[in-house]
Amino acid sequence: MNLSQEEWKNKIESDENSFLLDVRTIEEYHEGHIPNAKLIDILQAEKFIESIKSLDPNKNYYVYCRSGGRSSQACQLMNQIGIFTTYNLLGGFMKWEEASS
Secondary structure, three states: EEEEEHHHHHHHOOOOOOEEEEEEEEEHHHHOOOOOOOOOOOOOOHHHHHHHHHOOOOHHHHHHHOOOHHHHHHHHHHHHOOOOOOEEEOHHHHHHHHHOO
């Protein structure tokens, strides 16, 4: 499910079963990330699939990338392996930074 910045922020703040997932590269992550986000780089396809298969399917996943494209793809992959509660941050980290400043 795609959520706007405000919807995503409000939902994650009230969700005690949330898992924050950053699917960008390690370089992007080190340039800045949302606090408490776990990094799993979607561009490392095999490693990404292996990593998401080990995630708890009962958690609610809040997924973001730089602009929203890779995270949308990540949500689709997660849904295919049985993780059905995924929320994509529309506009990604770029919009998050704008909203936070």
